[in-house]
Amino acid sequence: MIRVLVVDDDFMVAKVHGGYVERIPGFTVAGVAHTGADALRAVHDLRPDLVLLDVYLPDLDGLSVLRELRADPATAHIDIMMITAARDVGTIRGALRGGALHYLIKPFSAAALRAQLEHFAALHTRLHQISPGAAAAQEDVDLMFGSRPRAARTFPKGLSEQTADLVEQSLRSHPEGLSAAECAELTALSRPSARRYLEHFADTNRAEVRLRYGGTGRPERRYHWRS
Known part of the structure; x- marks a missing residue:
C-alpha cells in the first residue's frame, strides 16, 4: 500500500x-x-x-x-x-x-x-x-x-510558457472539460487570453474540443486535455 x-x-x-x-x-x-x-x-x-x-x-x-x-x-x-x-x-x-x-x-x-x-x-x-x-x-x-520534453515546447508570439503551464494545469485538473470562461476564472486570465491558450493546445493536439449544445444560440466549445 x-x-x-x-x-x-x-x-x-x-x-x-x-x-x-x-x-x-x-x-x-x-x-x-x-x-x-x-x-x-x-x-x-x-x-x-x-x-x-x-x-x-x-x-x-x-x-x-x-x-x-x-x-x-x-x-x-x-x-x-x-x-x-x-x-x-x-x-x-x-x-x-x-x-x-x-x-x-x-x-x-x-x-x-x-x-x-x-x-x-x-x-x-x-x-x-x-x-x-x-x-x-x-x-x-x-x-x-514527465511525458513531454520541456525543450520541445514552442508557443506562438504573445503566449508564454509560464501561463501555458497554468492553463494546462487547469485543464488537467478538470477532466470533465472547461469552457474559455471557466478557464479564465480559474487562472485569473481574461477570457480572450484563456481562449488563445486553449485554442493553441487544441491546434497542437494536446487538447480536444467538444461542442456542448444548449437550447438556443451557438454551441459552447469545451476543452479537454488529452492524457
Whole structure:
C-alpha cells in the first residue's frame, strides 16, 4: 500500500481528499495534518510515501514545508504533491523548483486526483523495480520527469510558457472539460487570453474540443486535455 499524508488547513476539505485517496486501490491515508508544524511532525513520525500538501496553512506556508522536508536528509526522499487553490505563477514555480512531483489546483474532481495518484503509483512501482546502479531506459526517465520534453515546447508570439503551464494545469485538473470562461476564472486570465491558450493546445493536439449544445444560440466549445 502507498501511504499518504493529507495536509490541509480546512478539516472538511482534508476529509474529502482523504476519502478520494481511500477509494483508489493501492492507496491508504496514513494521517492528516492541518498546520505546517503538524505536517513536519507527521512526516517524521509516520514516514508516508506521499504528501498531499496545501499551500495556505495557518503557520508555515506549504512551500516552506516543502523546503524544510527537502533540506532534511531524513525526509528528503519523500514525494510531495501540491494540492492548493494557489494559482499564481510564482507559487507554481516555487513548487516546481522545490521538488514537488505535481501541482493540482483546487477545486478538482476525484477523477483528477485519481489520475495523478495512479501515475504516481506507476512511478513508485517502476522505481522499486530498478536497482540503484542500473541504467534507466528513456521511458523510465520520461515517467520520472514527465511525458513531454520541456525543450520541445514552442508557443506562438504573445503566449508564454509560464501561463501555458497554468492553463494546462487547469485543464488537467478538470477532466470533465472547461469552457474559455471557466478557464479564465480559474487562472485569473481574461477570457480572450484563456481562449488563445486553449485554442493553441487544441491546434497542437494536446487538447480536444467538444461542442456542448444548449437550447438556443451557438454551441459552447469545451476543452479537454488529452492524457
